Amino acid sequence: MLAREVLEELVRVLGRENVLTEQEDLLTYAYDATAAMKHHKPDVVVAPLSTEQVADVVKIALRYHVPIYTRGSGTNLSGGTIPVEGGMVLSMLHLNKILEVDQDNLTATVQPGVIIQALNDEAAKHGLLYPPDPGTVTTATMGGSVSECSGGLRGLKYGVTKHYIMGLQMVLANGEVTRWGGKTVKNVTGYDLVALFTGAEGTLGIITEIIVKLIPAPEARKSMLAVFDDVDKAGRAIAAIIRNKVIPATLEILDNVTIQTVENFVHAGLPMDAEAVLLCEVDGYKEVVQREAVLVERIMKEEGAVQLKIAKDDKERDLLWLARRSALPALAQKRPTTVLEDATVPRSKIPDMLKAIRRIATKYNLQIATFGHAGDGNLHPTIITDERDAEEMKRVHLAVDEIFETALALGGTLSGEHGIGIAKMKYLNREFGEAGVAALKRIKEALDPNYLLNPGKIVRRD
Amino acid sequence: MLAREVLEELVRVLGRENVLTEQEDLLTYAYDATAAMKHHKPDVVVAPLSTEQVADVVKIALRYHVPIYTRGSGTNLSGGTIPVEGGMVLSMLHLNKILEVDQDNLTATVQPGVIIQALNDEAAKHGLLYPPDPGTVTTATMGGSVSECSGGLRGLKYGVTKHYIMGLQMVLANGEVTRWGGKTVKNVTGYDLVALFTGAEGTLGIITEIIVKLIPAPEARKSMLAVFDDVDKAGRAIAAIIRNKVIPATLEILDNVTIQTVENFVHAGLPMDAEAVLLCEVDGYKEVVQREAVLVERIMKEEGAVQLKIAKDDKERDLLWLARRSALPALAQKRPTTVLEDATVPRSKIPDMLKAIRRIATKYNLQIATFGHAGDGNLHPTIITDERDAEEMKRVHLAVDEIFETALALGGTLSGEHGIGIAKMKYLNREFGEAGVAALKRIKEALDPNYLLNPGKIVRRD
Known part of the structure; x- marks a missing residue:
């Protein structure tokens, strides 16, 4: 009280x-x-x-x-x-204004309560794009997505939120109002606190204004769906695309459990018996899109895709992406609790990670559907469960532990885009060691010695 | 002792x-x-x-x-x-090994003593590119360029060093060896210390290993030189190119003083009486290069270029860029001391900044040549002087002060790519205010409480 x-x-x-x-x-x-x-x-x-x-x-x-x-x-x-x-x-409800879109400097200045999609709509009027594209783009705010460093579907080609944050106005834990960065492309003045505050989950300061980088919107895009009867082949196709120097805007995977659930949910024409599908979109100048699409198509076939479907128009494209975007809501309908994880490995380790997740699902007798951003190594193994079942939840927690152990063993990280929050604090030592976690704590205490800002997240007071 | x-x-x-x-x-x-x-x-x-x-x-x-x-x-x-x-x-002389180029994950792992060009040569063997391109690419080390967050000629399209650093092994001030980041495209585990250490000028830790992002090398490129009889027109051409959604790999400016000095030095065919020249290179897929080159050419003409020279082959291209790369050595031959500054403003303020520099040169009766990365707002006003002349050096310092005041007033920053070091510490307050500088100091003291690492740089002990 x-x-x-x-x-x-x-x-x-x-x-x-x-x-x-x-x-x-x-x-x-x-x-x-x-x-x-x-x-x-x-x-x-x-x-x-x-x-x-x-x-x-x-x-x-x-x-x-x-x-x-x-x-x-x-x-x-x-x-x-x-x-x-x-x-x-x-x-941040009321601080929801887009203050400026600056076409000459390719920047926008927004308040933290602006919904990501609202910025995108405004940028689109000028032929510009704000690339970060988390699943919650129509509901999440800019302040939240900067604080969590949101990722999303375009990470492979366009990077994530941190690559687009140029300046921040921050209220520090002592109540001082400060400004960091700005509209200049280059800036090496002092420590890069813009980067430090991005992804800090509101534990180091409070964002009150954001300057983002915009890019010219690509003029064309082409989407395709490739069906595989073997997850390994899908993994090899991903590697082959990159080795051929094509960087798709988006390269997503859905495993068999996800495919079946999504198909029952949205009827997008996914093949119910496929072991995996890859969803790929290339974008850019129309000539580039043409060349890359042909190349991706050839590679998918060479790597053993049993079926290939290229979206002929926007309607077909939208249906493919609706299927992908429906993965989580579709899975969430199956049972009361959906534990959505965020296992992230180097792209080349995607086949190993997928195999490990299937092994873990069998070992703990759990239903785990996996989908996610295969092109950038960021998978979302999703455990379909019921939090009222204490015995099952015990197995869920053991499975989650093992998923993270595996991701780290494969050279991955605890979180690609969901953050540490309270959910993953206990694993931090495994990634950074004691010396690393101690360094994080010293950063926290330097900027917020009283643990006033979002306490109990990322690192905890001794 | x-x-x-x-x-x-x-x-x-x-x-x-x-x-x-x-x-x-x-x-x-x-x-x-x-x-x-x-x-x-x-x-x-x-x-x-x-x-x-x-x-x-x-x-x-x-x-x-x-x-x-x-x-x-x-x-x-x-x-x-x-x-x-x-x-x-x-x-870091001995720690000079390229440990790995990983084609599947588009990364390279290097020790800090590796020369930037050596990494580029190795990446090129795999059709890959490490984009950061500072003027000292053939002599500077990777460790130094990460610590200073080097910029260079490709900042406009490709960003700067920080956009390519994915992982760091760091020895902290307490002697602990820590690892941050890795080979995953996405990573939001804990605070982004990879970003914090990048550009920290060796004051927060010692880099002992670096994982960088590589990109597919562009297959084609085209360079051109546009001559202007008025600096404003050159500035307007820059803005018009960006407004037309073309992001050249490189967009450089040389002012009249620089042009004359360079031409006498390398005989590249620069027009001695031009007020400014823009040097522009577009790169990427050959179809894109073709389209963008035609568009840039048209814009340059529309904005009043009095002459336009498009490099027909690699030899002509190399001569154009030799002219640009000779700017500093050519200017350095004129008088004993070359004070190379690093004034950085939002791209749209380039004409204002150029005008201000000319005004300042007249006011303090100094010879200031200006060249630099106009496309990303990062100019290098260069004062040709003699440090043995105490009276002139007094005017030099006043001029430098005024250049920075102007850059900040135009929404710019103290340093785009040269860092703060000791040279610009005294200006930090003007950019960040007392509260901001105090925050930087708390970061320093969190990671290096004894001011053991590169003391006297960026922030100073009280």
Whole structure:
């Protein structure tokens, strides 16, 4: 419970309508999109209208030792916005303006509450594109996606969120308003705090303004579906495409379990008996798209694709991608709980990782569907389960442990795009060792010595 | 002077041949490529053979409070490797192996002493390219270029060093060996220390291994030279190219002073009376190069280019780029001291910045030649002077101050690619404010509380 005077100070700064304390309001901020996580209600939810108000709120929080959890749409997948220690959720709801699209410098300046798709729609009016493309593009906010360094379907060719963040306005844990980076393509002034704040999950500062890089929108694209009767062959096809110097915009895989579930859900014409399908899109100038599509087609055949379907028009293309985008919702319908993991390995290890996931599913007698961004090594093994079944959940946790052990053993990482949050903190030592985790903690404590900002995430106080 | 026992311990770890203390050895490490800087001799120069030896050296340095300055080829341009507080220069001379080129994952793994061009030569054997392209590509080391986050001629299309660094092995200031990042395209595990260490000028840790991203080498390229009788027109041409959605690999400018000096030096056929020339190269698939070259040509004409010269073959192309690459050596021949600055603004502000530089040259009665990476907003105003002339140097310093004031006022930054080092520390407050500089200091002190690593650079102990 917060002291009455804290609430009074917050109301004085923000107005009564932007300080929520009703139980039904607090309940909706007790969880995020991560499955099987304990809920934690905040004591208050505040929604500032300006950077200055954010700074004032931080100063109040600092004075009364109230934890702050900055929140966009709460679509994150590692528990990153759950208010585990109580305190204040700071909602970016009202800071939702696209401040500028600058065509000469190929940048946009946005507030953190802007939905990613809204930026894309605005950029498209100028023939420009903001490439990061997480599955939640129509609901997630820019602030959240910068804080989690979202990935998505275009990572292979275009990179991820961090490759597009040029400048940030940050309110630090001491309430100071600072600016980092800007609109210059090159910038080596001081340490790269723009990069450090990106992906820091709101634990090092609060983003109040973002300058992103835009690129000219590709003029053409072509999508195709390749069907394989063997996962290894699909893996070899991926490697062969890259070795032939083609970098598709998107190169996704769906395994058999996912194919069957998706097909029953959206009827996109996926072959129910395929062991794996690859979904590939090349984009760019129309001549390039033509050349690359022909080359990819030839490689898929050479590597043993039993069927190949090239989208003839936008309608066919959209249906293919609807199939891919439906993977998670389709799987989520099968049983009450969907544990969506984020195993990431070097691209060349995709066949090994797929085999390991099947072995782990058998070993723990679990249903695991796997789909994901094969071209960039980022797979989403998804355990279809029921969190009310304690015995099964025990096996789920053991399977997840083993998936991460395997990813690390293959030269991978704990998280490609979902973040550490609270879900993966316990594994951090395995990736970085004690010396590495100690270094992360020193960074945290340098910028937030009181663990005021999103406490209990990434690294924890001793 | 170092205590005798420090030297004995260093010799025990490294062998006598890798611990240099002769005055003539020390003298060559007292400066770097930065003009008009006070020299400082180190007390000892050591050259480790392995990561373990680096860690052992750091532990000795920690025990005896000896500063460490990690050094590659010493080509840096902001005093970043000068041993200002005495102590130990750690030379990466022996750690010069390319450990791997991984074609499937499009990565290379190198030791820090590898020359950038050597990596490029190795990558080229596989049809791959490491895009960062600083002027010193044939002499600078990978470790140095990561530490300074080198830029160069391809920043506009391909970005700079930080966009290609995927993993680092780092010896921290406490002597611990840590690994960050790896070969995965996506990685959001913990804070992005790969990005933080990149561009940190050796002040936060010592790089002992680097994993870089490679890209397929473009199959074709076309270069052209456009001549303008007015700098503004050249600036407008740059903006028009970008607005037409063409992102050239390289888009460089030379002003009249530079043109005349270069032409006298290399006889490349530059027009002596031109106010500015733009040098542009487009690259990629041959069809793309064809389309983009035609478009750029048309835009240059529309924006008032009085002459246009398209390189017909590699020989003509090489001559054009020799002209550009000769800018600095040609200017350096004119007078004893060449103060090469690094003023960086958003691309759209290039005409304003060029005008301001001319105004400043007149105001302080100095000869300033300007050339640089116009396409990415990174200009190199170069003051041709003589450091023995104290009165003129006073005006030089005032001019440099005013150049940076102007860059910041135009939304630019203190350094696009040369770093802060010691040369630009005094300006940091103007870009970040006190709160920002304090945050940088807290980062420094989190990872190097004793200011052991490259002390006196970027931020200084209180």
